[in-house]
Amino acid sequence: MKDSQDAYGHQLYDFFKGRPVVEVVERDDGLIDPSETLPKYYLSEYKDWNSREKIAARYVRGRVLDVGSGGGRWSLFLQKKGHDILGIDISPLAVKVCKERGLRNVMIRSISKVDPSLGKFDTILMMGNNFGLFGNPKHARRLLKRFHHTTNPRARIIAESLDIYKSPVDPVHRQYHLRNRRRGRMPARVRMRIRYLR
């Protein structure tokens, strides 16, 4: 990824360095969704996590692969607890933030490049709605096969997602879900990008 493409990494790095940041998500239908809270969330401490995340943390065991580790909130928490953990992220600047925050094992790598060269894991983490990195059922099957070759027997995948049927139904989102259906896609599939500074 070129530095000019790493908008997420730039906003995360600037926030980490104490600069004011608003995350701007741009959906492919033109919806612009700004958030001041997200950058804070990416660097949040365990004490500030919601109850779902705290419950999920109880299921982590052994050697851990944190897929899309972001600012490293999960990896750093688990490193402190004594887990052997590897964070991977597609964003070079997110990886830099993790390193500067003290994460020992973290590298620039896409989920699609998870392979046995990373060693074997007992837990694969996909938090912060990173279940979405599976993309679509075909891609998910391919990735799950890769995970199978990269994990020990009885390993766990702990992934976070959003149930669009249970979350408040905002008409703007509902229209987007219907558009997906009309195009033969899963209703909650979202194509979006982060905009930052330009």
Ligand SMILES: C[S@@+](CC[C@H](N)C(=O)[O-])C[C@H]1O[C@@H](n2cnc3c(N)ncnc32)[C@H](O)[C@@H]1O
């Ligand atoms: C919503 S953030 C979640 C970060 C972290 N897991 C958390 O809970 O705070 C999503 C992260 O996934 C990373 N990411 C996006 N696409 C990826 C891919 N194909 N492979 C690996 N990481 C990816 C982004 O750079 C970002 O750091």
